[in-house]
Amino acid sequence: MVGYYRTFRRNFSSVVRPLTDLISPKQKFEWTDECQTSFEVAKSLLCHTPVLAAPDLARPFKLEVDASAVGAVLLQKDSQGIDHPVSYFSRKFTEHQWQLVVGALAPSIGQPPLLSTREVFLLLIYLYPPFMFSFQQHKAEPPGPRPLPLLGNLLQLDAKRPDKTFLQLSKKYGSVFTVHMGSKKVVVLAGYKTVKEALVNYKDEFGERDPPRAIKDANLHHGVIFGNGDSWKEMRRFALMNLKDFGMGKRSCEDKIIEEIHHIIEEFKKFKGEAFDMSKVMNYALCNIICSMIYGSRFQYDAADFVNIVNQTTRGNFLLGSPGVQLYNIFPWIGKLFCSAQKEISSIYAANKRHHRKLLNSLKENLNPQMCSSIAEAFMLVQQQREVQEELNRVIGGRQVQGEDRQKLPFTNAVIHETQRLANVVPLSLFHRTSQDVTFQGHFIKKGTTVIPLLASVLYDESEWEKPNSFHPAHFLDKDGRFLKRDAFMPFSAGLRMCPGENLARMELFLFFATLLQRFRFSPPPGVSEEELDLTRQGGFAVHPLPHKLRAIFLTYDFHIYDSISDIGVQVCRQEEDHRDIYNVIRAPSVASSDPDGFYANIQDYR
Incomplete structure (x- = not known):
């Protein structure tokens, strides 16, 4: 038995050397103080099982095996830099496994090899030992599905649309539940009342942002979106102040939007009723509004630098939500080996920074103190165009739609809101993090826990919407046909992390939508019905339909x-x-x- 357990103890041979020498036939048997010390230390090592450390999957492991490869210890340095056991395992190896262990992992007997995380992971999968670390749960923590070792609940999630899985789990485990992304514990909040209570009534406790690994690697975690602490508060205050100075909510901002809409109209007319992919034009237009507010001028839709940076940014946002990058966020040590998208993301945003620095330097050289200029979001065109167009013709006629017309166009406004609700563009919101230990709705949530406010569950809440899964503009109309505000309409989130550009986005949505439907009728390509048009939504940083073409008939x-x-x-x-x-x-x-x-x-x- 001693011969077996000694394989789990570091430097055991050195510890028991006095005892080994004592039983040598060439040495006189004499029990010394050194022998007594050796015996006591060996007894302690063999009779006391050390407490296993929780593994940190972002740091390297060390695997120690003895020459027989009967047993092994998986080690990792603790906060003091001391190797601490994470897991034990033992088994009888086949001939092939023996060659793998001895030939690849133990080049020199008695010298434990320092393994990369990849080698440890692949070895554990290949040998299938009981590599079981516990997902222990505080008795008052939110319930959730039972996790698997290492993988957590990943196999239960829809990799492309995890929000759908979370909606299903909320029906089983309630409005506050736990899932494990690998070994990382995540709390999901579902339903309007729960999400609002957390983000508004407990805004400080749930107010931190939890930037994923990919965001940190791209150095994007210091800004208004993913930052935390005093620097984030100052940047948000600065951003809101300057957005107002640059015209957000004012007529000057409205004029910039209307100017850009006229460029869109001329661009659409070039296709003369032929089907085309309008998503790029819309992206260029929305980005141009930001540019006109920040840089004081807009870019032509065929300007090479402008087109490249918009397309690359769109690509980067898509990659941030891709399954490969999600795997990298959970298992960085695996992602680095198999996920090339992470390097592409870092490259894209590094190029963006260089481009903006170039523009800002140029702006400094030509700065006009009297010129103030500056922001956006996307929307999807919907059906029921004729009713919208009839209202526009009846109320507006042929003149340009203005922001002040919104109150006069209740049905148009309702269609826009219902489109946003059903589109559910950011279903998982952006991940939050608890700033302190908190007891929420009877559940204990530890400080530093990742929290997902499931906006999809708010916008599709069956207790708040009469027809949550259908396009139903009447959700936003009262019995007299007047526009009706709904508290559960939260596409921009709520609380401390509410989107700072909400007012600008609302103005853009209204003016874009109303003006374009005033000037065009949109339809699928010839030979394709509306039912056959594939608008399947794909994941990304924000979900959006698959690429498709529409006709814009002037x-x-x-x-x-x-x-x-x-x-x-x-x-x-x-x-x-x-x-x-x-x-x-x-x-x-x-x-x-x-x-x-x-x-x-x-x-x-x-x-």
Whole structure:
């Protein structure tokens, strides 16, 4: 038995050398103080099992085996730099396994090899030892599915759309539950009431951000989105202050958006009704609004540097949510070997920084103190266009839509909100982290725990929405057809980490959507029905539909002024391809009779 257990003890031969010498036939048997000390130390080593350390998967392991390879100890340095056992295992090796261990891992007998994390992981999988470390749970911690060693609950998650799995788990384990991403414990918050309570009522406790490993490697964890502490507070305050100074929520910002919309319209008209992928044009337009606010000018859609940086940024955001990078975030030691996307992400954002420095240096050289300029988000076009267009024609006519028109267009506003709700662009929000130990809804959550406020569960909450999984603009309309605000509408999150650009994004969504539907009818390519159009959503930093093409058919309007003995007015018609629709008739006999010149002048303004 001693011969077996000694394989688990470091430097055992040195410890018992006095006893070994004592039983040598060439040496006189004499029990000395040195022998007594050796005996006591050996007895202590063999009779006391050390407490196993919890493994840190981001640091190297050391595997110690004896010459017979009967047993082995997996070690890792503790905070004092001392090797501490993480796991033991033993088994009888086959001939092939024996050659692997001796030939590859033990080049010199008595010298324990220092293994890379990859070698340890692959060895453990190959030999399948009981490499079992405990996922011990505090009795008051949130419940959740039982994890597997090393992998946690990863095999239960949909790698491309984990939000779908979390929604299913919330029905079984409640609105606060635990999942394990590898060995990392993560708490998921589900449902409107729970998410709002955590982010608003417990905003300080759940207010920290937990930047993933890929974000840290790309050096993106010091800004407004992923930063923490006093520096984050100062940057957020600075950002909000300057956004307001640069026009967010003001007419100057609205003018920049409207200017960009006119460029979009001209770009869409170039395709003359042919199907095309409009996502790039929309990305360029949204980025241009930011550029016009920050740099004081916009870029042409065919400017090489501008196109490259927008496309690369889109690519980087997609990679951040890809399964490969998610694996890297959980197991960095595996990801470095198999995930090339992480290097690409770092390269993309490093290039972005160089590009922005170049633009800012140029701006410094040509700075006009009197010029203030500056931000965006995306939206998806939806069906039920005709109802929206009828409202636009009835209320707005042919003039440019303004931000102040939002209250006059309840159905259009409802369609935009319902599109945002159903689109669920950032279903997992951005990961939060507890700043201190907290007891929340009877569950104990330790300081430093990663927390996922599941926004998908808020926007699809069955207790808040009449038809949560269907496109239903009536969610945002009262019985009289007026726009209705809903507390459970939280696409921009809530609390301390609420999106700072929300007001700008709302203005962009309204002006883009209303103006484009005022000027175009959107439809699938010829021969493809709306049901056949593949809008399957794919994961990423934010989810979005698969690449697809749409037709943007430009609408023209004719105004026929009629003047009869009994009536005077204007008939507004929409010409679309080979048919003609009458949308509105304006009749104003009293105005015309009292001020005919003014009436005709107003007609020209309407036109």
